[in-house]
Amino acid sequence: MRNHLGEFEKLLLFALLADGEDADGATLRQHIELRTGRVVAPGAVYTAMDRLRGRGFVTSEVVNAPPELGGRRQKRYRLRPEGALALDHAVREMESMARGLDDALSSAVEDALGGSDR
Amino acid sequence: MSAAPPPRWARAIARRFLHGANSEFVLGDLADDYVQRRASYGALRSCARYLRLAAASRRAMRSDRWNPAVLSGALFADARFAVRGLRKDPGFAAAAIITLALGIGANAAIFSVVRGVLLAPLPYPEPERIVNVWQVFREWQESDNASFRAMAERFPVSWPVYQEWRERSRSFDSIAVYGEYPTIVDGIDIAEWVNVVSTTRSFVDVVGIEPALGRWFNEEEDQIGGERVVVVSHRYWQKLGGDDTVLGTSLRLHGDPFTIIGVMPAGFYFPDRTHDMWYPVPDGRRNQRFGNQSMSAIGRLAPGVALADAQREMTSVADQIIEDIPDAIDAGVRVVSRVDEIAGSTANTLRLLAAAVGLVLLVAAANVAGLLLVRATSRHQELALRAALGARRGRLIAQLMVEGTVLAVMGGIAGLAAVQAAFGWLRASLPPDTPRLDDVVMNWQVGVFVATISLLVALLFGVVSAAQLRDRDPARGLQQDDRVVVGSRGRSLLVIGEIAVSVVLLASAALLGSSYMRMMSVNSGIRTDGLLSVHVAAPVDIWHDSPAELRTFYTETSRQLRSLPGVAGVSAVSSLPFGGSQSSGSFGFVEDATAPEDAGWSLEQGVSGSYFAVMGIPLVAGRTLVDDYDSSAELVVNERFVERHLPDRNPLGAIIWDNGTPHTIVGVAADVVHGQLGEEIEPKRYRLFERDTGASFSYVLRTDGDPRTLVAAVAEQLRAAVPGTTASRIAMMTNLMSRTTALPRFRTLLLAGLALLAIVLSAIGLYGVVAFAVAARRREFGLRMTLGADGFQVAGLVLRDGLRLTLPGIGLGVLGSVVTTTWLSSYLYEIGPRDPVTLGLVTLVVALLALTAMALPAWRAVRVDPMVALRAD
Structure with missing residues (x-):
């Protein structure tokens, strides 16, 4: 259970992976919004990232953003090896659950869509 | 792009919504998001989104407030922060940790004894x-x-x-x-x-x-x-x-x-x-x-x-x-x-000491709490800043508590280490008769006890810090005004309490000490220096039905002992003074024709004629017993016997039923102590030692030099005199005597040590408060002196501050003493539990010590250079 990641935590770690080193909270949030279309509250990002930091999956530091980015203080995150392993584990889990079920899922979706058409 | 920020009212709402360490970043992100969206979606929709996201952020952040991972991360950070702070201020850290180590260590030591003697289960089922x-x-x-x-x-x-x-x-x-x-x-x-x-x-x-x-x-x-x-x-x-x-x-x-x-x-x-x-x-x-x-x-x-x-x-x-x-x-x-x-009887002494040592811990903790308050005061601006930056009060209190806990834990560890190091010495200093001495050990229970009281101390610090924070509007901390905190009520109360507790402890210690001194100054009536005693037993073969052989045993052993070089006199005695046993019996007066046993009772002792000379007991009238073992019918009685039973008669020549036969009183000996110093002297009669039945008794030897040098020779001589003789418990009378006062001595010394600790700690506490007040009022003093006040007036101001704490402290302490010292009654010897002289002296000592503690700050106040002080701002 110790390495289990929540749904939102997975999204954040993917975002961190995608944005590379030293992504700040705002970047992570935009990334998730862009790719999933979900509206994410900034507070939720920082809170979840704190939690991930508490579990040793990421590190954080507070820096002053360069003046062209408004000059305000930002919190930036970096993925730790433990975080990468946990994310990898989560992905493998999902994959092994989904394996061979593509057709079944498609037909189930067709049924669902067909049902709603009627 | 003219980046118009979100409307001021929206920002105000968001600020009110959002608290916590991340609020700064969240507010920034929200503003950026608004600015980016406004261009494409317009101000209204962007603003609505701004508020919606702020509300969602609040929910997310609140729900996570007590998340253990976040919390422990934060607490860990606080602890690191606290340790770093302490390292920056080693003087404060050392003072606090040593003070706590003394208080906690003393408690651990007493607890280890209490546990062994009173709490550890006996080694039987149920x-x-x-x-x-x-x-x-x-x-x-x-x-x-x-x-x-x-x-x-x-x-x-x-x-x-x-x-x-x-x-x-x-x-x-x-x-x-x-x-x-x-x-x-x-x-x-x-x-x-x-x-x-x-x-x-x-x-x-x-x-x-x-x-x-x-x-x-x-x-x-x-x-x-x-x-x-x-x-x-x-x-x-x-x-x-x-x-x-x-x-x-x-x-x-x-x-x-x-x-x-x-x-x-x-x-x-x-x-x-x-x-x-x-x-x-x-x-x-x-x-x-x-x-x-x-x-x-x-x-x-x-x-x-x-x-x-x-x-x-x-x-x-x-x-x-x-x-x-x-x-x-x-x-x-x-x-x-x-x-x-x-x-x-050890139980009550231990309970007394446990109570005293608990009070010392209170004083120590109060002292450190006082130091923490000073630090909190000097860090007031830091705390205020953190509050202004959005730290909730709970977080600030948590931070102060973590600091207190770090100190308490370090003090506990140091105290435990000190007790561990000194444990051998501690055990050795317990009275030799302490019951269950073997159960007095350092074990995990002592560790648990130390952990518990350390955490209680930490909790106390937390409460004090929290009270301090509550008292003050953080905003005022930013105003650079140190006057706000000079008269810190919390600290004053702590110091008053410390002084009161010290007075109680000192009064108790003084009463016990005075009793002990009185007890020790009692003249036992026996010249104990140079006296050696030995318990002898005849070979068991001649124990039963062989009076002739027992007689030979007695004659031979006493002759051999007398012949030892360095031995000036020898006497047999049935029960040794300070030996832990005494016998008593009733008697009657022959001429009163009362029943042989109805006239009263007295202690009894069988001795040989040389006993009084050997022990150095003066005969105030008559003579000693004659060593006529075959037909002795003589008694020597002590003065108390005459006082109580023969007040109006000439005791010499009075005939008494003793053991069923008439005995004549031939001498009166001075009163001597038998059981322990300080006891009431009882009537006693000495009769001739019963040689024919004495298979097991003691000899006392008067020696010329150091009795220690004779110990080996005595044992050897006895065994040589009659083979099979058992010689045991060879002891110096001075040691026997001091053994009987070991428990009062232990009690007194320990309580005196605790009282000393308490009084020194409270003097330091008082010094701290007064010195701090002086430092804070430097400008005022400088001003006063510029305006013509002289040194005495300024010193008077300082002393007045100090006395405002000292006098109520002493008053409370005296009241407390009057209530609590009655518990000591059973330990007191020839002094009342409310002895006014003792209380007066204690008051004086505490007052003097308080004045000493105030002297340095007062002197510093007088030496303030007005120009320097006024220029300080």
Whole structure:
């Protein structure tokens, strides 16, 4: 259970992976919004990232953003090896659950869509 | 792009919504998001989104407030922060940690003793069910003799009383009697004094432990005419070779053969660790009548029976016995738990010390709390800043608490380490008679205790810090005004409390010290320097029915001792002063024609004629006894005897029934102490030592030089005089005497040490408050001096501040003393618990110490250079 990641935590770690080193909270949030279309509250990002930091999956530091980015203080995150392993584990889990079920899922979706058409 | 920020009202709402460490970043992100969106979606929709996201952020952040991972991360950060802070201020850290280490260490030390003596379970199954049952002898309860009063509460039991109790009581699973007797035992090839217990078969049921080897005695052996059998301790079994084959072999106890039938398990002990054998109560005691009480009773309470229930039942049993049996003595019953029975008088001393040491911890903690408040004050701006940046009050309090906890834990560790290091010394300084000394050990329970009180101290710090934070509006901290905190009420209260507690402790210590000094200055009446005593026992072969041989034993041994170089005089004595035992008996006056035993009672002592000279006891009238062992009918009495029993007569020549025969008083000796210093002197009569029955007695030797050099020679000489003689307990009289005062000495020294600690700590606390106030008022003092105030006036201001704390502290302390020192009554000797002189002196000492603590800050205040002070801003 110790390495289990929540749904939102997975999204954040993917975002961190995608944005590379030293992504700040705002970047992570935009990334998730862009790719999933979900509206994410900034507070939720920082809170979840704190939690991930508490579990040793990421590190954080507070820096002053360069003046062209408004000059305000930002919190930036970096993925730790433990975080990468946990994310990898989560992905493998999902994959092994989904394996061979593509057709079944498609037909189930067709049924669902067909049902709603009627 | 003209980046218009979100409207001010929206930002204000968001700021109010969002708290916590991340609010700064969230607000920034929200603003950026608004700015980006406004271009494409317009101000209204962007603003709506801004507020929606702010609300969602608030929910997300709130729900996570108590997330353990986040919280522990934060607390860990706080702890790191605290340690870093402490390292930056090593003076403060050292002062706080040493103070706490002293307080916690002292508590750990006392706890280790309390645990061993009072709390550790006895090594029997369900030990809480084991009780001692005593008779309460009403006639002696109101005796004017303190030792009689004490004995009245623990009055022994006779065989018939035991039988009645067994028949009539329902509260016990089983009940047994036992008596302890030092006995000369001839083992395989060793003859020595062994502490032997005579008891009943039911004893194993009471203690709940069976022999590890062989068996316990059975019903047939536990009756008149039963076979003589004995069970030995594991330790004694080892001495015998530690082999199964010892079962069935025999030992001689005082010359009589006993068959070994069992070996108790290793570690078993009863009544204490000095006993090595248990055998059935001898026939002589089974034939006792009601009045001949000489044994102790123990019982195992039946399941579910509380001690109070047993007490109630036994009280009514005792009443019935008195009603039914004409021979029964007028006695009640007292049931007391075995643990309390063993702890005895040590228990109250330990409780007293535990209370005192607890107070010292309070003083120490208050002192450190005071230091923390000063730090909190000087860090006020930092805290205010953090509050302004959005730290919730809870977080600030948590941070202060973590700091307090770090200090308390470090103090606890240091205290525990100190006790661990000093433990050997600590144990050695306990009175040698402390019960269950072997159970006084450092173990995990002491560690748990230290952890617990450390956390309690930390909690106290937290409460104090929180109160401090509550008192103040953080915003004012930013105003750079240190006057706000000068009169910190919390600190003042702490110092007042510290002074009050110190007064109470010092008053208690002073009373005990004064008592102890009075006790020690009592002249025992005996010239103890240079006196050596030795306990001797004749070879067991001649113990029974051989008066002629006993006579030779006595003559030979005393002659040999007298011939030792360096020995100026020798006397035999039946019971040694400070030796822990005394005998007493009644007597009658021959010419009054009263019954031989009705005139009164007195202590008795068998001595030889040289006794008074050897002991240095002056004879105030008449002469000493003549060593006429065949037909002596003389007595010497002490002055108290004359005062009480012969006030109007010339004691010399008075004839007294003593042991059934008329004796003439030929001399009056000065009063001397027998049991311990400070006791009430009782009437006493000295008769000639009974040589023909004296198989076991003591010699006192007056030596010319250092008695220590004679110890080996004495033992050798005695064994040479009569082969088979046992010489034991060779001791200097000065040591015997100081042993009897070991417990009061221990109590007094320890309490004095604790009082000293408390008073020094509170002086430091007072100094801290006054010095801080002076530092804060430098400008004011400078101004006053510029305006013409002189040094005395300024110093007066400082002293007034200090006295505002000292005087209420002393007042409270005196009040507290008046209430609490009555608990000391039973420890006090020739001084009242509210002795006004002592209280006055204590007040004076504390006041002087307080003035000393204020002197340095006052001097600093006077030396303030007005120009420097005024320029400071």
